[in-house]
Amino acid sequence: MRAGDRAAADALFARYAGPLRRWAQGRLPVWGRDIADTQDLVQESLVQTFKRIDRVEIRGEGALWAYLRQALMNRIRDELRRRDRRGPPGVLDSQAPDPSPSPLEQTIGREALDRYERALSALRPSDREAVIGRLELGYSYDELADMLDKPSAEAARKTVRRALARLLDEMRRDETGRL
Secondary structure, eight states: OTTOOHHHHHHHHHHHHHHHHHHHHTTSOGGGTTTSOHHHHHHHHHHHHHHTGGGOOOOSTTHHHHHHHHHHHHHHHHHHHHHHHHOOOSOOOTTSOOOSOOHHHHHHHHHHHHHHHHHHHHSOHHHHHHHIIIIISOOOHHHHHHHTTOSSHHHHHHHHHHHHHHHHHHHHHHHHHTO
């Protein structure tokens, strides 16, 4: 792709568009979903990343996936900031209750997500892949067994379980370290 091969670009786009869309659906809050369609955010992130692919340093398996997730997360944050500045569209009714999360709920959600992301990045790459594959992409244990080179779905399940335990330990460590 770096050499300008259009077929390679199309293959990478096809490979990452679906998993990124599934990953993003849980990242864009319900109150922010009217801003931009998830598919649009994914497509914009992929296009912008691939335009600058020659400047992206890819070190090892999973590095491009991590870079694309971060690019998409940044795009989502930009959209949410834009919404905060603009305010929600629509007619104002002073009697209608506000359905959006309170500032406290928003802060707790952001802090938890930030703690999750920090803990996820602290994991070994193999644990990170197991967690992302199961929680964020929703792969079955059979699919994970293939993806993680495990001999069976049960072995993949155990791998995910251990990786989740490590993730939880990291999140607890992060939480207590911040107090």
